[in-house]
Structures are given as structure tokens and as C-alpha cells.
Amino acid sequence: MKGEHFRYLIAVAAVIVGIVSAFIGASVIISLASLSIGAFSVASGKKARDKIQQKERIIEALITEKSELRTNLKQKRDRVDTLSSNLEQEAQQKQKIRAEKQKENQRLQNLKRVLRREGIDTSYLVDKYDNSLYAPVLVLTHFSSPNHNDEDGEEVISENLESLSAKTLHGATKIIPPRNFDQDISGRQELQEWFDEEVLSGNSDLAHRLEFLSVVDINQVFDRDNAEEDEVGYPANTVNELFDTDTVIPTEDLLDILARSDKISIESEIRQNIALLAVPNASKDQMNDIIESQKEIQDQLGNLTEIANTSPGRINSVLSEYDVDNADQLARAIQREANRLKGILDSQEMAN
Structure with missing residues (x-):
């Protein structure tokens, strides 16, 4: 300027x-x-x-x-x-x-x-089920850390497989029980979408090698094991062995089968079986301990009505006596479940 x-x-x-x-x-x-x-x-x-x-x-x-x-x-x-x-x-x-x-x-x-314990095993449930039971079979590799994914990536896939109750047939070959698989899925595209969402959590960029994925009807599966166990190598299982402790049947259909079963009376079992009261909240080890000492525990705590009117402290004391670990929280859950089921059964009796 x-x-x-x-x-x-x-x-x-x-x-x-x-x-x-x-x-x-x-x-x-x-x-x-x-x-x-x-x-x-x-x-x-x-x-x-x-x-x-x-x-x-x-x-x-x-x-x-x-x-x-x-x-x-x-x-x-x-x-x-x-x-x-x-x-x-x-x-x-x-x-x-x-x-x-x-x-x-x-x-x-x-x-x-x-x-x-009542003679109702997987074979019985499958025989009583009128429909096909489709189960995914897959061979999934190359998703571990640190070679392929970071720890978070491996954890996503591992946790998803666990939540689906994926069971190992041999090595990387797994089968998922029908109860955790949408029975209406049909076609290759829908199967891919199911895998991407349920196993990869929608992140198809996660490192993995899906060598094989197909669906089988376990009603049509034949297996046999006439071999001795190998001292070395990967464990191998048959489909029937894997599902021996699994209900296999979708939950809503399972309850219908049990309601029509000639082997068990659901109402009677609920009123007299403390193990059923522990089903919703017990861990695997807790459940095993209760079943192992079921008669003794039942004798001390009584039937459904008596358990509903028993304090959680008393239930905890009895469970602990038979080596059920961490029984405090489970005892409260059993008492709540007893009151809930008692209310349902009492309402049904009044309606009838």
C-alpha cells in the first residue's frame, strides 16, 4: 500500500x-x-x-x-x-x-x-421327528492367528463355531446340529449367506479357507465305528457319537415330541425331577453332579411345590453337600424356576 x-x-x-x-x-x-x-x-x-x-x-x-x-x-x-x-x-x-x-x-x-435317564436318546428323538433334519458339514482351515488372522479375527470365527455347537468329525471337518441351522435354507447362495453371517459375522474379509460346505439330512446318514482308538493322531468321531449328548431337534419341535412321548410325562417329571429345574442355568459340570446324586438331592428337597417353598440358602446347602460347585447362584435359579413352573402347572389344573 x-x-x-x-x-x-x-x-x-x-x-x-x-x-x-x-x-x-x-x-x-x-x-x-x-x-x-x-x-x-x-x-x-x-x-x-x-x-x-x-x-x-x-x-x-x-x-x-x-x-x-x-x-x-x-x-x-x-x-x-x-x-x-x-x-x-x-x-x-x-x-x-x-x-x-x-x-x-x-x-x-x-x-x-x-x-x-428316561430312555430318550437321540435315535428316539430322530425317529419321532417327522421331517428331515438338515445339518451343515464343513471343512474350515487357515483362520488361526498369527499366521492368517490377528487374535480378534480368529476369536470371531472360533466363538461363532462354539455358539453353533459345531462338533468335530475329524481334523478340520465339523458338523453343526440341525437345531442351530435354519431348516428352510436351500440353494448354494443361501448357504453362502448363512456361512458369511453365522460363521464370519458378516466379515467375509477375515482370512479363512472353506474347503467344503454342504448340507446333509442326518435321517439319511449311515455311520459305523469298528476301529480301535489310535494312540496318536487327531480324534475321529461318527455323527451318532457326536450327537449322543445333543437334542439335535429344534427346541419347539422337541417339546412337542416330549409332550406326545409314551416314555415320559413332562408334568410328572417337572413335579418330581429337580434336574429339570436346573436345566436352564446349570453348567455342564453342575448338571453332571446333580444327575449323579439326583435321588439323594431329591429326597432332601422334595417335589416341585416343596422346592418352590424352600429358601435358596437351604437348596445351596444341599447341593454343596453333594459337591455341586458354585451352587449359590444356581440354588437361587432353581428356586425361581420351581416357582415359575409351579405357577404354570397350577394354572393348567385350574383351567381343566
Whole structure:
């Protein structure tokens, strides 16, 4: 700005000199020179102002662009934060679903142990089931850490297989019980979608090698084991051996079969069988201990009505007497289940 003012002063002075020179009759050359210098200075000043104004416009545009970039960056950060939050919530939801599946699997395995004492095994349930029982068979490798996935990636696949109650036939060959598989799935595309969602949690980028995936109807499966156990090598199992402690049948159909069974009276068992009260909440070891000492525990605690009216402390004391570990929480759960089932059975009796 100082340069511009300086040129402006020179231009004014040159013009004045030119006018004065002409007025006093100075040389025409001097007058023209003064006027020319003035005109040139004015023109130079205008160019300088134009350049300055152009620079100001450029700076203003850059400032506006910078502001827009900041706004866009903030919007992108907000979207990333929202996406991260959604992904975290989705991961938590999937973890919750896996935990629920694992708990349901444990309940059904507990129930199967109780039913076996009444002569109701897998073969009996399958024979009573009128429909096909489809089970996925897969060979899945190359998903372990650190060679293929990080620890989190391996954990996702391993936990999903566990929540599906995947059972090992041999090596990497696994079979999943029908009760954990959508029996309406048909076709290769639906099978792929099931695998991507249930085993990979929707992340098909996880390292893995799926060498084989198919569906078999276990009603049509024949197996046999006439071999002695190998001292070395991978354990091998038949389908029937793997499902020996599994209910196999989808839960809603299982209850219908038991209700129609000539081997068991559900109402009678519920009223007289404490093991059934432990089914929803007992661990595998707790269930085994209760079944092993079921008669003695039942003699001390009585039937359904008596258990419903017994304090959790008393139930805990009896369970602990027969080496049921961590029985405090289980005792409270048994008492709650006894009250719940007693209310259901009493309501049915009143309705009849």
C-alpha cells in the first residue's frame, strides 16, 4: 500500500509540474514529459491496485475454501464416529446373540442328559421327528492367528463355531446340529449367506479357507465305528457319537415330541425331577453332579411345590453337600424356576 501511495504522489506532482510548465511557457518537451510521467504513474498505480485486489480475491477464496474444507472434514469425522459407534453396537449385539446361543446350547445339552435317564436318546428323538433334519458339514482351515488372522479375527470365527455347537468329525471337518441351522435354507447362495453371517459375522474379509460346505439330512446318514482308538493322531468321531449328548431337534419341535412321548410325562417329571429345574442355568459340570446324586438331592428337597417353598440358602446347602460347585447362584435359579413352573402347572389344573 505504501508503494501505491508513493506512485500516486509522484503522478500528482508530475501533472502539477506539467500544468505549471505549460502555464509559465516552459518548454513543450518538459510539459509533455511531466504529463507523461504523471499518466504513467497513474496507470502503474491502477495496475498495482488491480493486482492487489486480485490477490485479495484469491486470499478470500482460499479462506473460504479452507473454511469449507474444515466443515467437510468435521462432517467426515462425524460420519466416521457414527460408523464406529454403529459398528461397536453391532459387535456388542452379535456378542450378545453368541452368548444367548451358547446358553441355549447348554440348556439343551442339560436337558438331553436328563432325558437319557428316561430312555430318550437321540435315535428316539430322530425317529419321532417327522421331517428331515438338515445339518451343515464343513471343512474350515487357515483362520488361526498369527499366521492368517490377528487374535480378534480368529476369536470371531472360533466363538461363532462354539455358539453353533459345531462338533468335530475329524481334523478340520465339523458338523453343526440341525437345531442351530435354519431348516428352510436351500440353494448354494443361501448357504453362502448363512456361512458369511453365522460363521464370519458378516466379515467375509477375515482370512479363512472353506474347503467344503454342504448340507446333509442326518435321517439319511449311515455311520459305523469298528476301529480301535489310535494312540496318536487327531480324534475321529461318527455323527451318532457326536450327537449322543445333543437334542439335535429344534427346541419347539422337541417339546412337542416330549409332550406326545409314551416314555415320559413332562408334568410328572417337572413335579418330581429337580434336574429339570436346573436345566436352564446349570453348567455342564453342575448338571453332571446333580444327575449323579439326583435321588439323594431329591429326597432332601422334595417335589416341585416343596422346592418352590424352600429358601435358596437351604437348596445351596444341599447341593454343596453333594459337591455341586458354585451352587449359590444356581440354588437361587432353581428356586425361581420351581416357582415359575409351579405357577404354570397350577394354572393348567385350574383351567381343566
